[in-house]
Amino acid sequence: MAKTKAAHAAGGLAVELKAQSEAIEALARQIDSLAKSTNRMLAQVDTSGEAREIQDILQGIRSGEVATYPSRIVAQLIDGENPVRVFRKFRRMTGEELAAKAGISRPYLTQIETGKREPMFPVMVKIAAALEVSLDELVPGSAKTAR
Structure with missing residues (x-):
């Protein structure tokens, strides 16, 4: 069994x-x-x-060659807000500070930010340097602006 x-x-x-x-x-x-x-x-x-x-x-x-920004900044750029103003505020700069750093007058900067004047190329170079961004990032509607 x-x-x-x-x-x-x-x-x-x-x-x-x-x-x-x-x-x-x-x-x-x-x-x-x-x-x-x-x-x-x-x-x-x-x-x-x-x-x-x-x-x-x-x-x-990783190398720092491509800048990254918070989603709120990207959203503002995609929505068509002026890149100079968006990046100025992102850098926590006043209009006076940016104008002085870029070597332009405050009224001229205001006209640029409101779209009433198109800045000359050398001015955009100075603004980009002051904001620590590339020129591509300041051109409204460019591919890199919305990154």
Whole structure:
């Protein structure tokens, strides 16, 4: 009788091991399928050049070559607010401070910020330097302004 119980127990273990083995094989097939799917998606990203572009942007951020700004600043620029005013306020500068730092009069700066006057290129260079931003970031609607 002891042999019968042992044989019965061994048979039950064999069935349980077979079921676990089949479950493991099913999981392995699912993992393989997911891996293939992931590789297909990565290949699509790589062929479109997006992966390289993302890597370049991240490298630029790490190296300090690409400036980043809080979302509220980006939203203001996207909404069409004057970049000189947006960056002046972001830098916590008064109009007087920026005008002095850029070597222009306060009324002229006000006209630039309100869009009543288009500044000459050398003035924009001075304003960009005073605000510590690139010229691209001061040009309304440029690709880099909305970054």
